[in-house]
Amino acid sequence: MVASGTFGYGFDAPQVDRSALGAMVTKGTTRAARTGNPPVRIAETASGMLNAIGLQNPGVDYVAQTYAPQWVEWDLPVIVNIAGESIEDYVEVARRLDGRPGVAGIELNISCPNVEAGLQFGVDARLAAQVTEAVRAATEMPLMVKLTPNVTDLVGIARAIEAAGADSISAVNTYLGMSIDVARRRPALANGLGGLSGPAIKPLALRAVWEVASAVEIPIVGVGGIFTAEDALEFLLAGAAAVQLGTVNYVRPDAARLVRDGIVAFAADSGLPDLGDIALRPRRKAVHV
Amino acid sequence: MTVATLRRATVLERSAPMRTAVELVLHEPEAAVAAKPGQFFQLGVDAQHTLLRRPYSIAWANPDLGRIGFIFSVVGAGSAWLGAREAGQPVELLGPLGNGFATPGPDRTAVCIAGGLGIAAFVGLVKGRDRLGRRTVVLLGARSSDWLLPADRLRGAEVRVATDDGSAGHTGRVTALLPRALHDDVELFMCGPNEMLLAVVRSCRELGFPLERVQVALETPMGCGIGTCLGCALPARGGGYLLACQDGPCVTADRLDWDRMDGI
Numbered sequence: 139m140v141a142s143g144t145f146g147y148g149f150d151a152p153q154v155d156r157s158a159l160g161a162m163v164t165k166g167t168t169r170a171a172r173t174g175n176p177p178v179r180i181a182e183t184a185s186g187m188l189n190a191i192g193l194q195n196p197g198v199d200y201v202a203q204t205y206a207p208q209w210v211e212w213d214l215p216v217i218v219n220i221a222g223e224s225i226e227d228y229v230e231v232a233r234r235l236d237g238r239p240g241v242a243g244i245e246l247n248i249s250c251p252n253v254e255a256g257l258q259f260g261v262d263a264r265l266a267a268q269v270t271e272a273v274r275a276a277t278e279m280p281l282m283v284k285l286t287p288n289v290t291d292l293v294g295i296a297r298a299i300e301a302a303g304a305d306s307i308s309a310v311n312t313y314l315g316m317s318i319d320v321a322r323r324r325p326a327l328a329n330g331l332g333g334l335s336g337p338a339i340k341p342l343a344l345r346a347v348w349e350v351a352s353a354v355e356i357p358i359v360g361v362g363g364i365f366t367a368e369d370a371l372e373f374l375l376a377g378a379a380a381v382q383l384g385t386v387n388y389v390r391p392d393a394a395r396l397v398r399d400g401i402v403a404f405a406a407d408s409g410l411p412d413l414g415d416i417a418l419r420p421r422r423k424a425v426h427v
Numbered sequence: 428m429t430v431a432t433l434r435r436a437t438v439l440e441r442s443a444p445m446r447t448a449v450e451l452v453l454h455e456p457e458a459a460v461a462a463k464p465g466q467f468f469q470l471g472v473d474a475q476h477t478l479l480r481r482p483y484s485i486a487w488a489n490p491d492l493g494r495i496g497f498i499f500s501v502v503g504a505g506s507a508w509l510g511a512r513e514a515g516q517p518v519e520l521l522g523p524l525g526n527g528f529a530t531p532g533p534d535r536t537a538v539c540i541a542g543g544l545g546i547a548a549f550v551g552l553v554k555g556r557d558r559l560g561r562r563t564v565v566l567l568g569a570r571s572s573d574w575l576l577p578a579d580r581l582r583g584a585e586v587r588v589a590t591d592d593g594s595a596g597h598t599g600r601v602t603a604l605l606p607r608a609l610h611d612d613v614e615l616f617m618c619g620p621n622e623m624l625l626a627v628v629r630s631c632r633e634l635g636f637p638l639e640r641v642q643v644a645l646e647t648p649m650g651c652g653i654g655t656c657l658g659c660a661l662p663a664r665g666g667g668y669l670l671a672c673q674d675g676p677c678v679t680a681d682r683l684d685w686d687r688m689d690g691i
């Protein structure tokens with residue numbers, strides 16, 4: 139599948155053969171429309187890029203009324219990535235998407251600051267569980283929760299999210315980083331800090347999936363720096379059930395097809411009938427899903 | 428919505444139009460037909476540790492010969508890699524992308540004000556107008572004469588030059604040449620560093636020249652080039668942002684919030 143924020147709402151991407159995708163995850167969507175952060179919003183770094191887009195999006199009502207009816211026509215499940223500043227925000231966004239034809243599921247982006255608590259939902263196991271539980275109660279749709287890696291106890295947070303009723307976990311969002319424009323003696327991004335993505339984070343994301351896979355039973359979707367079929371296979375071997383492609387979409391619009399074809403070829407070459415079983419450390423069967 | 432096409436072009440020729448820039452001539456017949464002045468391509472770069480394509484204005488296109496020209500300076504790893512491409516080697520193109528310049532009416536004079544490599548965006552525009560026998564004035568500013576595109580590349584236009592160090596033309600900022608050039612029949616085009624764009628807008632306001640008649644070719648760091656990453660946002664008048672890659676790169680200057688453009 140394609141990762142949130144790297145494919146918009148699916149209408150601008152060029153030449154992407156939707157049949158090469160298992161699912162599409164949309165840009166982070168909030169209760170009200172957001173204009174996003176001031177520029178400069180992106181900067182390239184060694185084998186990666188930093189972004190501080192600021193969740194620019196047209197708001198959940200526009201998405202539900204204008205985009206969702208178009209997705210109905212696609213033979214591709216569309217998962218809406220949702221974000222908020224309070225638990226009520228998240229719940230309201232989920233409620234307005236619940237049961238909409240065209241919306242196949244929800245990915246909960248918990249890398250957003252909670253205005254009341256003053257810290258991100260995703261960095262605190264209790265807050266992460268609270269928001270997962272609240273959204274779980276608001277929707278019957280498949281619920282995937284996306285981990286932020288900028289934490290100390292990733293495994294503890296993943297366990298709390300599983301216990302709170304998530305159907306699956308995507309790991310991981312971007313790593314906080316920064317870049318400084320030496321000539322102008324100021325941070326390259328107007329926001330100062332940004333989220334690092336791309337090949338630079340792949341080993342880190344892989345470790346996150348490896349550790350979480352041994353701690354929870356629900357399926358894990360691996361994301362972070364995947365550019366090739368081999369990268370994707372590493373995540374499957376680490377215990378992921380599926381992968382998301384992010385930054386690579388900017389670089390190679392046909393990446394999803396190349397990765398999928400590469401995985402299929404690998405399975406054929408190695409005589410593996412079921413890629414679901416290739417994890418290096420066998421995973422116990424999922425209880426929900 | 429931009430319909431972007433990924434294409435494989437071949438380098439026909441590499442040259443140095445001035446000491447500080449490289450001109451790359453690529454062969455890709457369909458792209459050359461589709462390309463309009465003011466639009467851009469995202470050029471694939473295969474340098475070590477780089478990731479994203481690099482956006483470059485179409486300097487000129489020759490649809491009959493299937494050629495597209497790009498003129499750029501080497502500022503980092505991506506431009507260094509592109510500037511080292513040799514005849515026969517492939518370069519990947521995504522595009523043409525974005526909105527080009529709106530064509531002024533036949534009785535209008537086009538005044539193109541460019542800072543440094545901003546001139547690249549105007550080479551094809553000048554050529555096209557020359558062919559139609561329309562009047563064009565180019566106000567070209569640069570640090571020094573080393574950075575000036577030779578006037579014979581702007582045939583048919585009246586070229587007036589300013590350099591910071593006085594090594595050619597007027598000594599000082601190119602915006603000093605504006606008051607004499609802005610008449611009632613003028614459509615103004617600008618491309619260059621942000622500081623220059625801001626200075627031009629200030630001059631236009633002082634001279635009472637409406638920003639609706641100023642077209643700007645925007646340059647800002649880009650990720651995707653096609654509207655999906657939201658990385659190329661610039662402040663829009665009335666609030667929010669527009670996307671340089673999708674709403675631009677060519678927009679009329681009244682669509683931007685120049686107070687918030689300051690300092691970007």
Ligand SMILES: Cc1cc2nc3c(=O)[nH]c(=O)nc-3n(C[C@H](O)[C@H](O)[C@H](O)COP(=O)(O)OP(=O)(O)OC[C@H]3O[C@@H](n4cnc5c(N)ncnc54)[C@H](O)[C@@H]3O)c2cc1C
Nearest residue numbers: 467481482483484499500503504505506544547646647648
């Ligand atoms: C629509 C568009 C058209 C352009 N047309 C031309 C052109 O015709 N000729 C030309 O010489 N340049 C042009 N540029 C600028 C060009 O894209 C950058 O110089 C190039 O991407 C730098 O890549 P690099 O890897 O060499 O440098 P990097 O190492 O990426 O950056 C080197 C320096 O350039 C700055 N920079 C990076 N990207 C941009 C950017 N997009 N715009 C301005 N500064 C940037 C960085 O902040 C840094 O200071 C254009 C940019 C845009 C958006």
Ligand SMILES: Cc1cc2nc3c(=O)[nH]c(=O)nc-3n(C[C@H](O)[C@H](O)[C@H](O)COP(=O)(O)O)c2cc1C
Nearest residue numbers: 141142143166189247310311335336362363384385
């Ligand atoms: C420009 C950009 C915007 C992003 N926007 C979102 C977002 O809105 N919500 C979200 O959960 N993740 C967002 N992400 C994170 C990606 O979905 C992904 O988790 C991350 O980029 C790591 O994967 P990659 O290295 O394959 O890009 C964004 C990433 C980028 C580069």
Ligand code: FES
Nearest residue numbers: 651652654657672
């Ligand atoms: S460069 Fe990605 S949206 Fe404009």
